[in-house]
Amino acid sequence: MDWRDEGALLSVRKHGETSVIIEVFTAEHGRHAGVVRGGVSRKLTPILQPGGQLDVSWRARLEEHIGSFTVEPIKSRALVLSDRSALAGLNAITALLGFALPEREPHPALYARTQSMLDLLGTNPVWPVAYLKWELALLDELGFGLDLECCAVTGRKEGLAYVSPKTGRAVSVDGAGEWADRLLPLPTELLGVGAGRLEDVLEGLITTGHFLTQGVAHALGNRPLPEARARLIDRLKRDVGTGI
Numbered sequence: 001m002d003w004r005d006e007g008a009l010l011s012v013r014k015h016g017e018t019s020v021i022i023e024v025f026t027a028e029h030g031r032h033a034g035v036v037r038g039g040v041s042r043k044l045t046p047i048l049q050p051g052g053q054l055d056v057s058w059r060a061r062l063e064e065h066i067g068s069f070t071v072e073p074i075k076s077r078a079l080v081l082s083d084r085s086a087l088a089g090l091n092a093i094t095a096l097l098g099f100a101l102p103e104r105e106p107h108p109a110l111y112a113r114t115q116s117m118l119d120l121l122g123t124n125p126v127w128p129v130a131y132l133k134w135e136l137a138l139l140d141e142l143g144f145g146l147d148l149e150c151c152a153v154t155g156r157k158e159g160l161a162y163v164s165p166k167t168g169r170a171v172s173v174d175g176a177g178e179w180a181d182r183l184l185p186l187p188t189e190l191l192g193v194g195a196g197r198l199e200d201v202l203e204g205l206i207t208t209g210h211f212l213t214q215g216v217a218h219a220l221g222n223r224p225l226p227e228a229r230a231r232l233i234d235r236l237k238r239d240v241g242t243g244i
Contacts, residue, residue: 001067002058005029006027007053009048009094010050011023012050017040019036019040021035022036022071024056025111025114028106047073048071049077051077052075052077053074077090085239087121089128092232093134094228100138109141129189133192139208146169151175154172159173162176185207188200190207198236201236209229209233212225212229
């Protein structure tokens with residue numbers, strides 16, 4: 001059994017004295033793990049950095065075996081190392097993909113979106129808005145998408161301001177009424193518009209975080225979300241406080 005693909009490196013962990021086990025999110029084979037022989041060497045260590053884009057060849061005697069990878073670098077994305085917030089974003093993306101995606105199941109649309117998202121980090125100041133939309137796309141890909149087209153109560157598209165924590169449907173100011181304090185925020189960034197303020201992004205992350213927890217994590221046995229996501233939120237809150 002063997003194939004060749006390319007993908008983003010999600011994680012690296014030591015395996016024995018000289019090898020590592022890596023997980024990559026590939027275009028055609030989804031989230032896939034394999035052993036890299038000599039992965040702790042001076043040659044390979046700089047290549048095997050989370051977020052890096054790799055050309056990978058996987059081989060195993062049987063398909064159900066973990067198999068082994070040979071890797072070649074395509075893109076390092078090392079630019080994020082000089083930007084603490086962008087690095088926190090990269091860590092959140094790789095951690096959530098490793099946490100949420102079923103192993104060896106292709107997700108071509110999410111893969112393409114993830115590539116674009118990773119390329120924005122450290123290169124474009126609007127990346128926090130793109131990250132919020134990426135979490136929305138992740139929820140949709142995993143079957144927990146939100147319905148933000150119109151108000152669940154009135155059916156109108158104007159004045160949308162909340163999301164029902166139970167149904168994931170949008171609710172307008174008029175439709176919310178006295179129930180507004182029980183609903184989740186719907187900043188305009190989640191609707192594809194807005195000024196991209198970090199305060200609004202953080203509001204949106206409250207809403208996507210609710211469905212990542214109640215939907216995705218619950219379906220995985222109520223596992224806690226990766227700490228990397230909480231660290232990203234803390235970092236963005238610091239950026240708000242410093243006016244970045």
